[in-house]
Amino acid sequence: MASIRQPIVSVLGHVDHGKTTLLDRIRGTGVAGREAGGITQHIGATEVPLATIRAVCGDLVKGKSFRIPGLLFIDTPGHVAFSTLRARGGALADLAVLVIDINEGFRPQTIESLNILKRYKTPFVVAANKLDVVPGWRKHEGQPFVASYEDQPRSARDELDRRMYDLVGRLFEHGFSAERYDRIEDFTMNLALVPVSAKLGEGIPDLLLMLIGLAQRFLEGQLATEDGPAVGTILEVKEEKGLGITADAIIYQGTLSKGDTIAFGTTGKPKTAKVKALLKPKPLDEIRDPQERFDSVTSVSAASGVKILGTGLAHAVAGAPLRAVTGNLKEILEEIAKESQVSIETQEDGILLKADAIGSLEGLAYEGRQAGIPVKFARLGPVSRRDVTDAATVKNPLHRAILAFNLEIPPDAKTALQEHPDVKLLEGDVIYRLIQDYVAWRDERKRELDEAGRKEIAYPAKLLFLPDHVFRASKPAIFGVRVLAGRLRAGEGLMRQDGRTLGRIKAIRSGEKSLDFAAQGQEVAISVDGVTVGRQVQVGDVLYVELPEADARALRERQDLSVDERQTLEEIAAIKRKEDRFWGM
16 A cells, blocks of 8 residues: 655755755754854755654644655755756756845845756745844744744834845746745745744744645655655765765665665766665754764655665765666666666757756756856866866857856866867856856957957958148158048058059057057058059048958858948959959849
């Protein structure tokens, strides 16, 4: 007979908005205080039994019965994409809590979290955190919000309502109809906002009630689990002192036992390993940073967080599927290979993506596709010399970029980047920010290349020989001109309106200053070899730059010519076509 497993709840939100502090309050631990800078550095998992939930909720659950045995929380770092946690190609989490600081409101990872929740259609509630800093708020440690709210002065209630309505408005902009949870009649139509203070525990009973209630009411069918071989997802692979290589995993279906053979996904073909030991944190303790020693257990059943010891685990990757092997090994390996495939559409020309986990890589590619960015390579693991070399061979210079999500850059890759200065490495731990950084670099790079292109080819220019500005008649002739259109540069040839070729411009000066070019509207002195004023060129003449035909063809395709430049190009072409009717076409 099927039993009901505990739902897997992922906690998301912007860095420092209180995700780990919230879980600390629930489980009575102090993980946040021991993290570097108070920020979660790894993925963690914590079991909260139903008995604990009942104790915390108190009168809120009085007289209520639950079949759900508890909640399994996954604490995701601000820099790890929710999509890393996968189950059969979808989201591993059954529910999610999006933590938002009601003082700061929406921040970059808030938006990223919302985008991922929408993409995976994961039901969630919002924990509107830091209730205790609302001006005038009377603090009630550990109490339900609904009880605390009744004891607040009008000014504090009004200020809280204002901040909550700000959140409601921002959520509406992202496609969600939201309301404070105690004002909602139909939870299928509205997203629940629960005001909490993770620091004081205020509102935590309301949040747990919402999670356990929503799971029981809407998710009981998908939480049914049969006895059978374990199915799970790898959270993290690391080397631990005295244990060797271990894999932290979530088992979301079936049972995993000591001595089982497991198959798991890698960056290449799936591999297998024998389970030497299973270590499980005690209830309310945490798999990543336990307060007490792990319990060595003979088996774990869904849904559970567990640390697996075994040989050959070094090749496993975060986000990869895990299966206990029973029956046909070949079929299981084929199934894992299919699930482990990075399903990213690549093109002949595009950028190179690198990420720390399968889901992160797919999330990066997804956001890139939404922004119209083509991808040629998509790979897991640290940036390598090979990655830099491959990026350098991409045909389009605007695609010679590597986007690295949540990765360190090894020395050999840094050396390769110095050898290939035209390859741009962009690093980050927020997916959509990485996309924005690439778009900004691409646009600036395009501007630079366009500017360089303008310097390499002659540009159309039209000049007026100014009266009373003859400084030398010949060898070289020096006289003043006004640039009527386009841009004039030293080294370019000149021609008359009748098409007769004149000499080349040796130099351009403005007063005592030597110029590389003169733009439309400027009056400058030019020195020209091979002409004599009064013979080949006269005061008042209109002159043009002598354009090579290939340059004229290239200029016709450019989108950055001004109206006057394009008109001058057509005038030059018209002069040239008196002798060659197809000139410049």
